[in-house]
Amino acid sequence: MKLNLISNATLYKLLPWAVTCLLISPIIALLINSFSSDPQGSFQHLFDTVLLTYSLNTLLLILGVMSLSFIFAMPVAWFVACCEFPSRTILQWALMLPLAIPPYIVAIVYTDLLDFSGPLQRLLRGVMGWQRAGDYYFPEIRTLFGAILILSLALYPYLYLLLRGAFLGQSGSLFQAARSLGASPLRAFYRVSLPLSRSAIAVGLSLIAMESLGDFATVNYFAVSTLTTAVYDTWLELGSLTTAAKISSLMLLALVILISLENYSRRKQKVYQRGGATHTQLRFVLCGWQKWGALTFSWILLVAAFILPLFTLCYYALSYFSASLTAALWQYTLNSVWLAIIVAGLALLIALTVNFYQRLCPGLFARTTIRLSSLGYAVPGTVVAIGVLIPFTELDLGVNQLLLENGFSGIGLFFSGSLFILVVAYLVRFSAIAVGSIDSSLAQVSPSLDLASRSLGQNAFQTIRRVNFPLIKKGMLTAIILVFIEAMKELPTALLLRPFNFETLATYVYQFVSDEMIEYAALPALLIVLMGLIPFIIVNRLLEKST
Template structure:
C-alpha cells in the first residue's frame, strides 16, 4: 500500500507536466507533417513572410513604446519624491486589468474621421473633408503598437521599479559625488544595474504582443496570430494552422534565446540595500510638474479615458445592453475563470510540493516544464490542444463504430473540456510561480520539526505549509482568475457552439463596429479584473 501511494506521489507531477506540455509537443510534431491541402505552401509563397515581418516589427515597436512609458515612471516612483508618488506606485499597475482590444475600440471611436476629436477640429477650423487636413490613422501597425504598449507597459514598470528599489543607494550617491547629474547617474548606474529586470520585462511584453489577436485583427494588421485564426476558422486547415503555430514557437524561442544570450556574461554585485526616503531627491519646479504630467497623462490615456468613454456608452445604452445574453455570458465567464483558477492552483500545489519533498534536478525540471504554457500565445495553445484531442475523438469514434456502436461525436474537442484544458495550459504557470515564490520563504526546518513530531509528509503539508502560504495561494487564484476573464484568442478558437464568454461577446460587437453595445460587458470585464487586482496589491503591500 505504501509503495503504491509512493509511486502515485512520484508519478502524478509528471502526468500533470506531460498534459500541460502536450500542446507544445503537438505543435512541434506538426511541423514535420505533410500538408496535403497545399495551403501552407501557398502561404509561404505569398504572404507568410509579410506576416512574419509585421509580427517582428510590431514586437519591436511595442517594446520601444513600453520602455518609453515604463522607465520614466519606475524611476520617478522609486527614486524621486513628489506629490502623489505613493498613489502612483500602485495606480500605474492598474492598466494590466485593461484588455488591449478594449483600449483599441475606445481610441478608434474617439479618433476616427466620424469621431468627436476630428469632428471638433472640423468645426473649429472650418474643414469640410479629410482632404482639407491631415490626421494620423490609428488603424495601422504603429497605432496598434501604441495601444498594446499602453496596456502592457506595467509589466516593465513593475520589474524596473523593483530593481530600482533594490539597488544600493550608496552607488547612486557615489556617482553623484563624482560630479554626475541625476540624469547621467541614472543612465550610467541605475540602468546597467537593472538590465536583468529590463530583459525579463521586455520578454514578457514581447510574448504578450506575439499572442495578441483582437487588437491587430481590429486594426487590420496581418500577423502570425491572425494567420492562425484565419487558416483554421476560414480555410478549415488544422494542419496549416499548426505549421504557422510552429513558426510562432520558433519566433518565441529566438526571443527567449536572445534575452538569455544578452545577459550571458552579466554579473552584478552590490551591497544589500534600498532606495530609502532620505536618498530620494525631491523634484521641484518644472521637474516636479513634468513628472506629474507624464505619469498622470499616461494613466489617463491607458485607464481613465477608456473607462470614461465606456461609462458614457454604458449609461446611454444601458437598457439595450442589459439583457439575458449578458447575464448568461457573465455567469459563463465567472464559473469558467473560477474553475480554471482552482485547477491551476491544484497543479501548482502538486508540482511545487513535489519539488519541496524531492529537491533535485528532476523536480526542478517538472516545475519549469509545467510553466512553459504561459510563454506560448493563446492561439498557439488552442491549436496545440485541438490537435491531440481531435485525434483522440476520431480514434474513439472509429473504435465505437468497429464495435457496432454509434459514434460518440466530438466529446473532447467539441465540449467545454477543451476550453478548460486550453486555459489551464495557458495559465497554470502563473499559479506555479506564485506558489513557488511563497513556498521558498517557508524554512525547511519547520518541515523537519514537524517530521520529528511524528507527522508524515501529507500532514506536514496540511498542518504546516498550507497555512503559511495561504496568501500566496489566494494571490495565485486571483491572478489566474483575472487572466481567464480577459482571455480572448483561446476562447474564440476553442469554445463550443452556443457558448460565449464576456470577452467573445465584446469581440462580436467590436467586429461589427458597435462600441455602444460592447461598453457594458467591457466595463464588467474591467471591473472584475480591477477589484481582485487591487486586493492582490493590498495583500502584497501588507506583506512587504
C-alpha cells in the same frame, strides 16, 4: 539524490508527470505536426505569397511595442521609485492599473475617439471649418503604428512594475556615490541605476514581446495581418489544421529565440549585494521644471492608458445601460465567471502537485516538471488553441472509431467540441501563473520548518497540511485570483475553441467590436475591466501586507 522523505507514494510521484504531460501535449503535437507533410500545399502557398509580410509585420509590431513601452515605463518607474514629487504615492499604484484593461478594449475606445465621426475630429472640424476628410490630414489609428501605440499603452505596466521593483531594491548609496564622483543626476541614473536594472528590463521587455506576439484581437481589429491572425484565418476560414499548426510552430520558434535572448541577458547579470540605505530613504526631490515635467509625463500616461478608456466605457455603458442589460449579458457573465473559477481551481491543484513534488523530492526531475508545466504561459492563445486541437481531435476520432467498430454509438466531438478542451487550453496557458505564485511563496517557507515538523513526529503529508498550507495561504489565494483575472480576459483561445453557442464575456464584447458597436460593447467590457480590477486590488493588498 534520493531521500526517504515520502514513502509508498508512487501515485504521488506519477501525478506531477501526468499533469506535466497534459500541459505540454499541445506543444509536442505542434512540433510533430510541423514536420509532417503539407497535403493541400496551403502552407507552401502562404509561404510563397503573404507569409513574409506577416512575419515582417509581427517583427515590427514586437520591436515597436518593446521600444514604446520602454519609453513609457522607464521614466515613470524612476520618478516613482527614486524621486519625490506631488502625487507620487497615487501614481505608484495607479500606473499598474492599465493591466486590468485588455488591449482590444483600449483599441475600440481609441478608434471611437479618433475616427472621422469621433469627438476629436468633430471638434477639429468645428474649430477649423473643415468639411470633408480630404480637407485635412489626420493620422489613421487603424494601422500598424496604431496597434503599436495601443499595445504599448496596455502592456507598459509589466516593465514598469519590474523596473520599479529593481530601482527600489538598489542601494541608494550607489546612486549617491556616483553623484559624489561628479555625475549629474541624469548621468548617475544612466551609468548606475539603469545598468543595475538590466535583468529587470530584459524580463519586462520579453514579457511585453511575448504578449505582442500573442496579441490577436487588437491587430485583427486594426486589420494588420500578423502571424497570429494568419493562424486564426487558416483554421477558421481555410479549415486547415495542418497549415495553422505550421504557422504556430513558426511562432514557437520566435518564442524560443526570445526566451534564449532573455536568458542570455540575465546570465550576464551578477547578483548585486543589497546594502546600505535604499532609495526609500534617499529620494531625489524634484523641483521647478523637473517636477512639472515628471508630473505631466506621468499623468498624461495614466490618463491615456487608463482614465480615458475607463471614462469612455463608463459614458457609453451609462448611455446605453438598459439596451445593454440583457439576459444574454447575464448568461455570458455567468459563463465567464464559472469558467474562470474552474480554471483557477484546477490551476491551483496543478501548481500544488508540481510544487510539492519539488519540495519533497528535490532534484532535476522535479525542477523539470516545474519548468515544463510553466512553458504554456509564453505561448500565444491562438497557438495553444491549435496545439490542443490536434491531440484531442485525434482522440475523438480514435474513440469514435473504436466504439463504432464494436457496435456502440459514437461520442461525437466529446473532447474537442466541448468545454473540456477550452478548460485544458486555459490550463496550458495559465497554470504557469499559479505554479510561479506557489513556488515563490513556498520558497519563503524555510526548509528547516519542514524538518522541524518531521523531527516532531509528523509525516510528509501531515507536515504539508499543518505547516506548509497555513504558511502559503496567501500564495494560494494570489494564484487563484491571478489565474481568474487572466481567464476572464482571455479572448483568442475562447474564440477558437468555444463550443457551439457558448459565449464568454470576452467573445461577446469582441462580436460588438467586430461590428463596430462600441455602445453595446461598453457595458460587458466594463464588466471585464471591473472583474480584473477588483481582484487585482485585492492581490496587491495581500502582497503588500506579506512584505
